[in-house]
Amino acid sequence: MTAANTSRRKPLIPARWAPYVFISPFFILFGAFGLFPLLFSIVLSFHQWDPVAGVAGMHWVGLDNFVYALTRDDWLRKAMFNTLWIALVSGIPQHLVALPLAWFLHRGFGRARNAVTGAYFLPFITSTVAISLVFSSLFSKDFGLVNAAFASLREVPVLGWLVPGQSIDWSQPGYTKWMISAVVFWRYVGWNTVLYMSAIQTIPVDLLEAAQIDGASARQRFLHIVLPLLKPMMFFAVTLSIIGNLQLFEEPFILTGGTGGIDQAGKTAAMHMYAVAFMDGDFGTASAIAWLLFMLIAGSTWINKRLLGGRR
Amino acid sequence: MSAAMPAAAMPGALPARPRVTRERRGALYLGRAVVLAGALVMLVPFWFMFVFATHSNSEILSMPPPMWFGGSLGDNLRDLLERLPTFWWNLGWSFYVAIATTALNLFFCALAGHAFALLDFAGKERFYAAVMTTMLLPGFIFMVPTALTMSWLGWTNEHRSLIVPGACGALGIFLMRQYIESAIPRDLVEAARLDGCSEFMIWWRVVLPLLGPALGTLALITFIGSWNNFIGPLVVLRDMDRYTLPLALRSLQGSGQTPWGAMCAGAAIAVLPLLVLFAFTSRRLISGLTAGAVKH
Numbered sequence: 001m002t003a004a005n006t007s008r009r010k011p012l013i014p015a016r017w018a019p020y021v022f023i024s025p026f027f028i029l030f031g032a033f034g035l036f037p038l039l040f041s042i043v044l045s046f047h048q049w050d051p052v053a054g055v056a057g058m059h060w061v062g063l064d065n066f067v068y069a070l071t072r073d074d075w076l077r078k079a080m081f082n083t084l085w086i087a088l089v090s091g092i093p094q095h096l097v098a099l100p101l102a103w104f105l106h107r108g109f110g111r112a113r114n115a116v117t118g119a120y121f122l123p124f125i126t127s128t129v130a131i132s133l134v135f136s137s138l139f140s141k142d143f144g145l146v147n148a149a150f151a152s153l154r155e156v157p158v159l160g161w162l163v164p165g166q167s168i169d170w171s172q173p174g175y176t177k178w179m180i181s182a183v184v185f186w187r188y189v190g191w192n193t194v195l196y197m198s199a200i201q202t203i204p205v206d207l208l209e210a211a212q213i214d215g216a217s218a219r220q221r222f223l224h225i226v227l228p229l230l231k232p233m234m235f236f237a238v239t240l241s242i243i244g245n246l247q248l249f250e251e252p253f254i255l256t257g258g259t260g261g262i263d264q265a266g267k268t269a270a271m272h273m274y275a276v277a278f279m280d281g282d283f284g285t286a287s288a289i290a291w292l293l294f295m296l297i298a299g300s301t302w303i304n305k306r307l308l309g310g311r312r
Numbered sequence: 313m314s315a316a317m318p319a320a321a322m323p324g325a326l327p328a329r330p331r332v333t334r335e336r337r338g339a340l341y342l343g344r345a346v347v348l349a350g351a352l353v354m355l356v357p358f359w360f361m362f363v364f365a366t367h368s369n370s371e372i373l374s375m376p377p378p379m380w381f382g383g384s385l386g387d388n389l390r391d392l393l394e395r396l397p398t399f400w401w402n403l404g405w406s407f408y409v410a411i412a413t414t415a416l417n418l419f420f421c422a423l424a425g426h427a428f429a430l431l432d433f434a435g436k437e438r439f440y441a442a443v444m445t446t447m448l449l450p451g452f453i454f455m456v457p458t459a460l461t462m463s464w465l466g467w468t469n470e471h472r473s474l475i476v477p478g479a480c481g482a483l484g485i486f487l488m489r490q491y492i493e494s495a496i497p498r499d500l501v502e503a504a505r506l507d508g509c510s511e512f513m514i515w516w517r518v519v520l521p522l523l524g525p526a527l528g529t530l531a532l533i534t535f536i537g538s539w540n541n542f543i544g545p546l547v548v549l550r551d552m553d554r555y556t557l558p559l560a561l562r563s564l565q566g567s568g569q570t571p572w573g574a575m576c577a578g579a580a581i582a583v584l585p586l587l588v589l590f591a592f593t594s595r596r597l598i599s600g601l602t603a604g605a606v607k608h
Contacts, residue, residue, distance in 0.1 A: 018511035022427035023439060025420040026480045030446060033477035037457030038449075044457070051460070101347065108343050118594040119351035122358070125597070126586055127540040129558035130579035133565065134361040137372070137572050145360060148376050186354065198602040218336070247452040250542050257565050270452045277456045278547070286456050294453055 045287035065288035076289060078264060079272035080296075085177050086252070086268065087245035090184035094192050095238065099230070101189075102196035103222060117197065120190035132183065132254035139170040139179050139255075146170070173265035180252045180266050187251065188244070192237050199233035200226065235308040242300045246293065249274070269293050361583065364576035372572045384573060392574040395564060398553045402560035403581065409474050409556055410538040416479035417534045418527050424480065425488020426515045430501055440489075447482045451543065459547040473548045474556075478538065484530050487600060491526035492519065529600035532593055536586060557582045 045065055050057040069076050138145045147167040170179045211221050249270040260267025277286035364372050367382040393399055428440050467473035504514045542558045549555055564575045
């Protein structure tokens with residue numbers, strides 16, 4: 001009925017342009033501050049450029065920037081390794097925790113559900129910088145709370161064996177990535193939980209009740225009904241994690257004081273790109289790195305689509 | 313009409329409490345205890361941010377660290393202002409940028425959402441798909457070229473280099489289209505059109521007043537995003553007195569003894585507005601942020 005209503009009425013002359021005027025702000029802004037910078041960045045990645053000399057200072061170098069970044073930039077290789085390491089170590093537990101947590105929050109809590117969910121979600125909306133600064137104090141070697149917690153856990157039988165024997169210097173290369181991963185996990189686990197909860201809420205209750213009447217246990221219902229129905233959301237949430245984790249910047253940047261830490265053990269690919277551009281002033285190579293990272297993200301997303309993405 | 317998908321995504325739409333048998337009750341309580349303990353762990357950093365904000369450096373550096381509030385908040389604030397004389401400016405700039413970005417987003421996104429939801433025009437779905445695609449572009453790719461673009465425009469160090477590019481976000485258009493499609497009665501719009509109202513007046517007089525909840529959600533999301541933005545200011549703002557809050561706080565990190573108390577006091581001030589907002593609006597915020605995910 002709505003279709004008949006709208007199609008019969010031929011709009012007046014100015015009204016014909018109204019929709020385009022209404023949507024134009026997005027396209028004008030995206031053109032100027034999205035599309036143009038992107039195209040410029042592609043051009044830049046094939047040039048060597050001294051910004052002081054203006055546009056005239058650009059020299060075409062073909063694929064040199066890419067070749068340099070891939071073959072001779074040892075720090076990039078290290079940063080890529082760090083990025084993948086942190087992405088996996090922080091990303092996989094996020095989903096392993098978030099999915100069952102979402103299910104339990106949905107089923108096991110009554111009125112308290114929103115408050116508890118809020119507690120898990122809160123880190124996601126707080127300023128990364130503020131909270132990373134707080135974390136850098138919690139992770140201090142001699143007075144940090146994390147080490148203090150480990151020290152008291154050491155007194156507990158059995159559990160104590162799992163805890164390192166002495167205070168950890170989290171700024172040492174062997175531990176920096178663990179620290180960053182912990183903060184990233186803390187920040188995003190609630191976001192993933194909420195994503196899964198929103199999908200769980202769309203599962204028809206009668207389906208679960210029917211299974212229950214047929215004698216399916218809670219575990220069977222979770223494994224054979226809930227999980228398969230959540231697959232599209234798993235695909236979506238993992239995609240978001242891949243895109244987010246591979247461009248990780250703020251958390252490691254603040255936690256390592258902007259440097260990447262000792263031996264650059266906590267430097268991610270995006271941080272390396274930032275340093276190449278704004279510290280070294282090599283915008284051409286930085287653009288090449290950006291597109292290499294983009295290809296890595298696109299490739300990972302594609303693999304994820306093959307693994308988890310169904311018909312869509 | 314296939315596109316309209318009403319509030320199925322809203323949390324709590326379905327009765328979720330299971331019928332609990334007696335033998336399952338033990339497992340349920342254990343599970344609740346674990347989940348609650350986890351929730352407390354999530355809140356620990358916030359707790360210590362506020363506790364440390366009220367302690368002197370030497371107290372924070374003692375072992376074990378303080379667990380409860382102390383009396384040094386005033387000293388820490390003085391220390392903060394001494395190390396960061398521009399602090400109140402930075403706080404003000406953060407509010408200015410966030411409020412301006414939010415206001416522009418509400419205006420432009422509601423306008424575009426109106427067109428996508430209520431008007432028929434050639435290429436509509438193509439345009440909409442283009443808008444949605446931009447959401448998938450990873451932000452880091454814009455870092456270098458944005459800084460250069462802003463410097464060409466002479467917008468380096470200007471707050472408009474943060475406000476203008478973010479004035480009409482794709483997520484906002486998405487939220488507005490969804491809401492307008494599900495909540496605005498078409499008859500009302502048709503009636504206004506029959507009365508000879510121009511399309512802009514229909515939007516302004518008829519549609520916009522009915523968008524309250526969606527505008528609230530979008531305002532929250534935009535404000536928080538702008539308030540927390542770090543990378544944007546990092547590449548375009550140069551001078552301390554132009555910094556927004558995250559950038560200013562970060563400058564406290566430096567060589568020598570870190571002023572933990574002052575830093576936590578500053579962090580607490582940066583986080584407090586969000587905590588207050590979140591306390592009152594968490595459900596709406598969460599459902600707004602996840603709405604896009606469910607639709608996909």
